Amino acid sequence: MGDVEIVLTEALHSSSLGSPVGFVIKLGDLTVYHAGDTGIFPGLAIIEELYEPDVALLPIGGHFTMGPREAAKALEILRPSRVIPMHYGTFPVLWGTPEDLEREVRERGLDVEVVRLEPGESAEV
Numbered sequence: 001m002g003d004v005e006i007v008l009t010e011a012l013h014s015s016s017l018g019s020p021v022g023f024v025i026k027l028g029d030l031t032v033y034h035a036g037d038t039g040i041f042p043g044l045a046i047i048e049e050l051y052e053p054d055v056a057l058l059p060i061g062g063h064f065t066m067g068p069r070e071a072a073k074a075l076e077i078l079r080p081s082r083v084i085p086m087h088y089g090t091f092p093v094l095w096g097t098p099e100d101l102e103r104e105v106r107e108r109g110l111d112v113e114v115v116r117l118e119p120g121e122s123a124e125v
Contacts, residue, residue, distance in 0.1 A: 011038035024051045040070040044077045055125050056080040059087035060101050061094030068096045072104035082113045
């Protein structure tokens with residue numbers, strides 16, 4: 001797609017509808033990893049090795065997907081400079097919060113910016 005490269009990646013989710021996937025999107029010098037609706041999985045190391053994402057969009061809800069603790073471990077593996085937490089707070093069962101993720105990131109000593117977005121908000125990367 002011109003200067004845009006999109007790579008479909010593995011994701012782990014318990015849904016019986018369809019196959020869960022994530023995406024690596026390369027736009028010039030910028031690489032974004034959108035994890036989709038997933039739990040943590042060993043293939044994240046391959047995504048880091050092959051694509052070295054600058055930005056990661058990770059679920060933090062903690063039910064059907066990774067929670068803040070697992071997302072922080074994913075960040076340790078992926079090593080992006082920024083993370084945008086997603087898939088949280090829409091239903092009571094999705095308990096993870098950006099504050100929880102920030103705490104986990106600090107406790108692990110990770111050098112990653114947590115970019116908080118409200119519904120409808122955008123961020124320039």
